[in-house]
Amino acid sequence: METLAQQINIEKTKHSKIDQVDFDDLSFGSIFSDHMLVCDYKNGNWETPKIMPYGPISLDPSAKIFHYGQSIFEGMKAYKDADEQVWLFRPHDNHRRFNISAERMAMPEIPQAYFMEGLETLIGLEKAWIPSTDGSALYIRPFMFASGKGFHASPADAYKFLICLAPSGAYFSGKVKVLIEEKYSRSADGGTGFAKAGGNYAGQFYPTQLAAKKGYHQVIWTDDHKHEFIEEAGAMNIFVRLGDTLVTAPTSDRILDGITRKSILQISERENIKTEVRKITVGEVVEAAQDGSLKEMFGAGTAAVISPIATFGYRGKDYDLPELENSYASRLKKRIVDIQYNRAEDPFGWRYGI
Amino acid sequence: METLAQQINIEKTKHSKIDQVDFDDLSFGSIFSDHMLVCDYKNGNWETPKIMPYGPISLDPSAKIFHYGQSIFEGMKAYKDADEQVWLFRPHDNHRRFNISAERMAMPEIPQAYFMEGLETLIGLEKAWIPSTDGSALYIRPFMFASGKGFHASPADAYKFLICLAPSGAYFSGKVKVLIEEKYSRSADGGTGFAKAGGNYAGQFYPTQLAAKKGYHQVIWTDDHKHEFIEEAGAMNIFVRLGDTLVTAPTSDRILDGITRKSILQISERENIKTEVRKITVGEVVEAAQDGSLKEMFGAGTAAVISPIATFGYRGKDYDLPELENSYASRLKKRIVDIQYNRAEDPFGWRYGI
Ligand SMILES: Cc1ncc(COP(=O)(O)O)c(C=O)c1O
Ligand SMILES: Cc1ncc(COP(=O)(O)O)c(C=O)c1O
Numbered sequence: 001m002e003t004l005a006q007q008i009n010i011e012k013t014k015h016s017k018i019d020q021v022d023f024d025d026l027s028f029g030s031i032f033s034d035h036m037l038v039c040d041y042k043n044g045n046w047e048t049p050k051i052m053p054y055g056p057i058s059l060d061p062s063a064k065i066f067h068y069g070q071s072i073f074e075g076m077k078a079y080k081d082a083d084e085q086v087w088l089f090r091p092h093d094n095h096r097r098f099n100i101s102a103e104r105m106a107m108p109e110i111p112q113a114y115f116m117e118g119l120e121t122l123i124g125l126e127k128a129w130i131p132s133t134d135g136s137a138l139y140i141r142p143f144m145f146a147s148g149k150g151f152h153a154s155p156a157d158a159y160k161f162l163i164c165l166a167p168s169g170a171y172f173s174g175k176v177k178v179l180i181e182e183k184y185s186r187s188a189d190g191g192t193g194f195a196k197a198g199g200n201y202a203g204q205f206y207p208t209q210l211a212a213k214k215g216y217h218q219v220i221w222t223d224d225h226k227h228e229f230i231e232e233a234g235a236m237n238i239f240v241r242l243g244d245t246l247v248t249a250p251t252s253d254r255i256l257d258g259i260t261r262k263s264i265l266q267i268s269e270r271e272n273i274k275t276e277v278r279k280i281t282v283g284e285v286v287e288a289a290q291d292g293s294l295k296e297m298f299g300a301g302t303a304a305v306i307s308p309i310a311t312f313g314y315r316g317k318d319y320d321l322p323e324l325e326n327s328y329a330s331r332l333k334k335r336i337v338d339i340q341y342n343r344a345e346d347p348f349g350w351r352y353g354i
Numbered sequence: 355m356e357t358l359a360q361q362i363n364i365e366k367t368k369h370s371k372i373d374q375v376d377f378d379d380l381s382f383g384s385i386f387s388d389h390m391l392v393c394d395y396k397n398g399n400w401e402t403p404k405i406m407p408y409g410p411i412s413l414d415p416s417a418k419i420f421h422y423g424q425s426i427f428e429g430m431k432a433y434k435d436a437d438e439q440v441w442l443f444r445p446h447d448n449h450r451r452f453n454i455s456a457e458r459m460a461m462p463e464i465p466q467a468y469f470m471e472g473l474e475t476l477i478g479l480e481k482a483w484i485p486s487t488d489g490s491a492l493y494i495r496p497f498m499f500a501s502g503k504g505f506h507a508s509p510a511d512a513y514k515f516l517i518c519l520a521p522s523g524a525y526f527s528g529k530v531k532v533l534i535e536e537k538y539s540r541s542a543d544g545g546t547g548f549a550k551a552g553g554n555y556a557g558q559f560y561p562t563q564l565a566a567k568k569g570y571h572q573v574i575w576t577d578d579h580k581h582e583f584i585e586e587a588g589a590m591n592i593f594v595r596l597g598d599t600l601v602t603a604p605t606s607d608r609i610l611d612g613i614t615r616k617s618i619l620q621i622s623e624r625e626n627i628k629t630e631v632r633k634i635t636v637g638e639v640v641e642a643a644q645d646g647s648l649k650e651m652f653g654a655g656t657a658a659v660i661s662p663i664a665t666f667g668y669r670g671k672d673y674d675l676p677e678l679e680n681s682y683a684s685r686l687k688k689r690i691v692d693i694q695y696n697r698a699e700d701p702f703g704w705r706y707g708i
Binding site: 028029030032036054055056057058059060061062065066067068069070071073075103104105106139141143145146149150151152153154155162164166168171181183184185186187188189190191192197198199200201202203204205206208209224225227234235 | 383384386390408409410411412413414416419420422423424425427429457458459460493499500503504505506507508509516520522535537538539540541542543544545551552553554555556558559560563578579581588589
């Protein structure tokens with residue numbers, strides 16, 4: 001029997017853009033590879049995916065994506081090792097989470113074969129687009145949105161699933177300064193915060209702009225009730241090191257269940273770093289900053305990898321974090337990156353060769 | 355000096371679809387008129403709007419609308435009176451609210467002239483598309499979304515503003531049955547609930563589907579903390595009549611400031627109907643249903659006009675509302691519709707002739 005991958009029709013570009021790209025000077029997610037995967041959902045079924053030259057999508061003005069925000073996405077990376085072998089990191093977890101997001105947004109789930117074989121076929125074709133510069137990778141963006149028509153506020157009857165690829169450098173440049181938010185919120189109890197749904201991100205832009213005007217790169221979101229608990233950042237889960245214990249908030253329906261987050265918890269266990277998954281109050285973090293027991297704070301996510309936080313702001317005051325010699329952040333980052341780029345053993349079975 | 359309207363370039367369709375439309379049998383928002391208005395925002399400026407044949411929009415796959423949900427919209431109607439004169443209802447309020455939504459979603463505001471003159475020019479051209487059947491109107495959908503490119507989770511640098519028109523019949527057909535929600539939420543304190551942002555709607559679809567499986571048409575949203583207070587419905591504000599008093603929840607950053615809602619409050623004042631704007635607990639509504647003091651419940655919105663609720667469900671039990679002879683809902687609906695269709699005096703100055 002034919003696999004799905006064998007059925008994928010590939011239309012190759014006649015004009016590769018790869019020669020125009022400086023792979024040693026990549027920003028994040030602003031250059032796109034030559035091809036994309038496109039798959040349509042109609043009449044209750046996914047059609048066979050197609051790979052075609054990267055190019056514009058045409059939609060009716062009443063397509064529900066424009067009106068009712070039915071859209072979800074994932075963020076992954078492909079890594080190239082010294083032998084030009086290509087690796088993904090826990091890709092089945094992204095597929096699983098994609099379908100969790102789909103359910104919450106009343107969108108159709110995508111079968112594993114469409115996601116995985118689509119991904120592998122596309123990346124196989126675009127192998128030359130994977131940077132090998134340290135700190136760079138091929139950012140992978142699977143996404144789905146409502147293409148079905150109509151102004152009635154109800155789920156669409158047609159969807160598009162795409163995968164696009166962007167060779168990318170670091171998400172943050174330089175020291176990261178964050179603001180603990182006290183007024184705006186990212187998500188509600190019983191809301192969509194745990195889903196990678198488009199609307200969750202647009203809602204963060206305005207408060208993040210206000211924070212940026214005060215000199216912060218990111219907002220750390222707190223609960224919408226009393227802004228008492230530290231939850232997560234725009235595209236990262238948050239870890240706090242209190243003394244020698246690494247603490248992160250439990251996931252909930254307000255917080256994205258990050259793959260980097262859970263990998264850090266697993267690596268820490270192996271490395272005998274004490275971890276706690278529990279609610280973190282803003283008060284205890286401020287107190288720990290004052291009495292010196294707050295050693296580190298960092299963000300964790302596919303795009304940002306592990307990004308140490310240099311300063312956090314709260315109620316008009318800035319708190320600087322110490323610069324440690326042998327930080328948990330740098331130790332854990334080395335471990336995870338070594339697995340991702342196939343520079344070390346992978347005792348967890350996370351690496352996935354293409 | 356040329357007005358903006360005089361600068362709008364109009365490209366007329368060569369193939370009108372109007373003969374294919376049965377204006378006596380219209381559903382809601384599924385047929386679109388011959389032309390649309392399109393306006394691009396680039397390099398910090400709005401370009402001159404264009405009117406062109408209704409047709410597909412072409413976007414880069416990395417356009418931020420697909421990924422981060424930056425989209426807002428408005429919902430208005432154009433009404434035709436017995437003399438074929440065309441009227442809008444409080445259109446400047448829609449423009450104002452559009453810009454409030456834009457600010458919260460970190461999108462550029464649209465100048466009043468672009469919104470109003472764009473609207474008037476387009477509707478002037480599409481006058482034949484305004485139904486005159488009772489209960490029908492031309493539904494107007496101004497909307498804006500992020501067309502700028504890139505996978506970085508930050509506001510786009512380019513946007514599109516469009517106005518599309520859909521001759522439409524009633525939003526609901528038959529008796530409306532609603533479910534008071536106890537688990538899912540529509541919005542957070544400090545969130546985007548007060549904005550007409552796409553993501554707010556997609557988030558409602560799944561809980562509404564679950565309610566639909568149990569036989570309800572709509573969900574009545576409650577606060578996300580304890581699901582204690584009645585807030586609003588999917589596309590309507592909610593009114594409750596307790597004894598002879600009409601009660602509706604105060605607007606907040608979780609609730610849309612509906613134009614129908616505030617018009618009802620103003621008409622009620624003139625009609626000597628006693629109103630209260632205050633928090634409404636689910637408990638008091640259930641109690642009032644049990645002791646007979648709950649006389650009416652209805653939804654209010656541009657699409658749904660005033661839609662009486664026949665039954666509400668809560669914690670597995672259904673509560674039927676009485677059928678009143680001379681209900682507030684029917685009285686108020688007649689008043690508002692008579693103003694909209696120019697069948698009565700407009701003491702408020704709400705009607706706006708085109
Ligand atoms: C809101 C949010 N939190 C956390 C993360 C980190 O998740 P992951 O480690 O799976 O990339 C992301 C990015 O994917 C995110 O968008
Ligand atoms: C969430 C929500 N609430 C209430 C309303 C009613 O507002 P209006 O009366 O201005 O149409 C709408 C529809 O516009 C809405 O989308």
